[in-house]
Amino acid sequence: MGAAPASRDVTSYGMGLAAPLALFFLLFFVAPLLQLFWLSLHNDTAGLHWGLGQYLHFLTDPFSLGVLGSTLLLGAEVTAVCLVLGFPIAWLYQRVGPKLQTIIILIVLLPLLTSVVVRTFAWIVILGRQGIINAALQSLGIIDTPLKLLYTQFGVVIALAQVQMPLMTLPLITALGRIDSNLDDASCSLGAGSWRTFFRIVLPLSLPGVIAGCTLTYAAAITAFITQSLVGGGQMLFMPMYLYQQASTLQNWPFAAAISIIFLLAVLAVVSVFTTLGRLSRGHGGA
Amino acid sequence: MADAPSGRSLVVDAVTHRYPSGSLAVEDINLDIKGGEIIALLGPSGCGKTTLLRIIAGFIAQTQGRIIIGDDIVDMLPPNRRSVGIVFQNYALFPHLSISENVAYGLAARGIDKATRQREAQRLLDLVQLPAMAERLPRQLSGGQQQRVALARALAIKPSILLLDEPFAALDKNLRLDMQIEVKRLQRVSGITTLIVTHDQEEALSMADRVAVLSHGNLEQFGTPSDVYDRPQTLFVNTFVGSTNRMPGVVVSADRTAAKIRLDAGTEIIARPVGGALSEGGRVTVCIRPEHLQFVGDETGFAGVVGMSLPLGATVVHEVTTADGSGVKVSQARIGETRALENGAAVRLAPLAPSLANAFPATL
Ligand SMILES: Nc1ncnc2c1ncn2[C@@H]1O[C@H](COP(=O)(O)OP(=O)(O)O)[C@@H](O)[C@H]1O
Ligand SMILES: [Mg+2]
Numbered sequence: 329m330g331a332a333p334a335s336r337d338v339t340s341y342g343m344g345l346a347a348p349l350a351l352f353f354l355l356f357f358v359a360p361l362l363q364l365f366w367l368s369l370h371n372d373t374a375g376l377h378w379g380l381g382q383y384l385h386f387l388t389d390p391f392s393l394g395v396l397g398s399t400l401l402l403g404a405e406v407t408a409v410c411l412v413l414g415f416p417i418a419w420l421y422q423r424v425g426p427k428l429q430t431i432i433i434l435i436v437l438l439p440l441l442t443s444v445v446v447r448t449f450a451w452i453v454i455l456g457r458q459g460i461i462n463a464a465l466q467s468l469g470i471i472d473t474p475l476k477l478l479y480t481q482f483g484v485v486i487a488l489a490q491v492q493m494p495l496m497t498l499p500l501i502t503a504l505g506r507i508d509s510n511l512d513d514a515s516c517s518l519g520a521g522s523w524r525t526f527f528r529i530v531l532p533l534s535l536p537g538v539i540a541g542c543t544l545t546y547a548a549a550i551t552a553f554i555t556q557s558l559v560g561g562g563q564m565l566f567m568p569m570y571l572y573q574q575a576s577t578l579q580n581w582p583f584a585a586a587i588s589i590i591f592l593l594a595v596l597a598v599v600s601v602f603t604t605l606g607r608l609s610r611g612h613g614g615a
Numbered sequence: 616m617a618d619a620p621s622g623r624s625l626v627v628d629a630v631t632h633r634y635p636s637g638s639l640a641v642e643d644i645n646l647d648i649k650g651g652e653i654i655a656l657l658g659p660s661g662c663g664k665t666t667l668l669r670i671i672a673g674f675i676a677q678t679q680g681r682i683i684i685g686d687d688i689v690d691m692l693p694p695n696r697r698s699v700g701i702v703f704q705n706y707a708l709f710p711h712l713s714i715s716e717n718v719a720y721g722l723a724a725r726g727i728d729k730a731t732r733q734r735e736a737q738r739l740l741d742l743v744q745l746p747a748m749a750e751r752l753p754r755q756l757s758g759g760q761q762q763r764v765a766l767a768r769a770l771a772i773k774p775s776i777l778l779l780d781e782p783f784a785a786l787d788k789n790l791r792l793d794m795q796i797e798v799k800r801l802q803r804v805s806g807i808t809t810l811i812v813t814h815d816q817e818e819a820l821s822m823a824d825r826v827a828v829l830s831h832g833n834l835e836q837f838g839t840p841s842d843v844y845d846r847p848q849t850l851f852v853n854t855f856v857g858s859t860n861r862m863p864g865v866v867v868s869a870d871r872t873a874a875k876i877r878l879d880a881g882t883e884i885i886a887r888p889v890g891g892a893l894s895e896g897g898r899v900t901v902c903i904r905p906e907h908l909q910f911v912g913d914e915t916g917f918a919g920v921v922g923m924s925l926p927l928g929a930t931v932v933h934e935v936t937t938a939d940g941s942g943v944k945v946s947q948a949r950i951g952e953t954r955a956l957e958n959g960a961a962v963r964l965a966p967l968a969p970s971l972a973n974a975f976p977a978t979l
Contacts, residue, residue, distance in 0.1 A: 508705065508707060510703045510705060510707035511707055511709060513672075513674055513694070513701070513703070513707070514701065514703060514707040514708075514709070514768075515709075515720070515724075516674075516693070516694045516695045517672055517673075517674075517694050517695065517697075517699060517700065517701045517769075518695075518700075518720050518721035518724055518768065518769075518771075518772055519695045519696075519698075519721050519724040519725055519772055520720070520721075520724040521695055521724075524724055528709075528720075529709060532711050533710070533711060
């Protein structure tokens, strides 16, 4: 009976306590975003003429659209690699003893303990012409001339996948941990083999984790400026670098702002597709 | 397909299981269960019931012994090929599938076409008296309804053996009774060999054709409810199944069928020796159930002082302190207006009949 006034008290306290953070967000997140948008609505670098010219330019320029497309594709590739490699790790984690669990979680978290820059340079060492992979393959006599791994799409995807892996694995571990292990047993005792159990029970029930992991990995992969530029090198251009060139090198601030807004909308669109999928999968039985 | 599946026999042959952690969960269990029987696996928590159930289902490979279903040794078969239906304690319904998809799950795994599946699921839902729930999700059902669905799902695959792990533990008392009757009814119509795991002795006695009592991984006794209740073979069975008074004493004389015991409470009584011959002068524990003690008017029996009296509806239980300071409980049927016993009244007690007292060699 006394619960209602008590809970109202809690919310009114909560509002007051949230004010500093809300103010912080308003000042350092919403305001710059609005300024960015305002900037993108100018047709010239001096900022004298209003108009949608920057957007028109981007959307009619095959080169710009190509950069956007390859960035979104990169995100999809990295997400797919993380999902395919991360799911078995998370699945394994839920089926081994506590000692192995500690080791797995350590391996999963290890990338987060070193800086992205350091990890990226490590990948340059691994993938380079005289890198570990090429040296090993050559000394084994499998190849004669070094493979080109660095500065390729393959290299960027692999490096990004390693860097972003925890973002996929952690939500998956949580989601799989929530599944009652009796469900596996029930499915099996009803005559289902491991594959049917996996696709009909484990995968659908872990979808919230899959969606969360994919959203995080995707967003992180397409905005990973450092890894993209260092492992991708000069030949490959993705949105963050494109934006940086326009803003810093060419001083074309309105166009850079428009790129930002378009990129932001594209990311939001992809993320909302993920969330919608998630909501659909939870709402209905999945035939 | 419409005829009832005939239950197959189940033999648990010298099964021992030791978990990798080293704990010996079950030891040398032998059960010979006839087709169509309903068996209760009764024992306190941690005595190895679930372990034995999971061995039969194939989730655990026992360290020793064999499981034989019908004429087949099934030890090499994985759970999905043993044709064993299981109802889990928490029901383990698939939360993302509708009730009818849950029930039809095992049929889909067998590659049966959708129309047949749906028809069969509906037939089973009718059988468990949930005809209108097919399209709902498990979370939209009450505990008792979920239990019925779990039962329908397990029966859908027409299993050779039905296993239920503490199926009613989560239900409240009235619902539990309904479900016990329901399971027994379904078991009768389907004729399926059924094994119910429980720590509730009333449930075991009321539902099962035979009861297997387990303690610390060992099979203490396997017999009909009246065997287990009236002719317990071990002190553990006597105390765990039903309630009993344990009265220490010394053997005065004994043969195979009767023993004269001098109770510490101060009288000599005749008791049935259980678990081997009793040696004269040896210490024993005599078990007498509260309902097998009566107040006597003459100087026979042993003396005591009435403490608390608990009216439990159909019976009244009196707590009586005996001369050696131990307490015994006496249960009297309440017939009309039973004579009220004053707190502190001096009484004398004796067993209704010598065969109703069991004497076990005292263990330290
Ligand atoms: N996975 C396991 N690993 C090690 N020991 C276990 C495991 N499961 C159960 N045990 C032990 O085996 C014994 C029997 O357990 P269980 O079969 O679950 O008993 P019950 O179902 O009768 O309560 C207990 O002592 C328990 O601690
Ligand atoms: Mg158990």
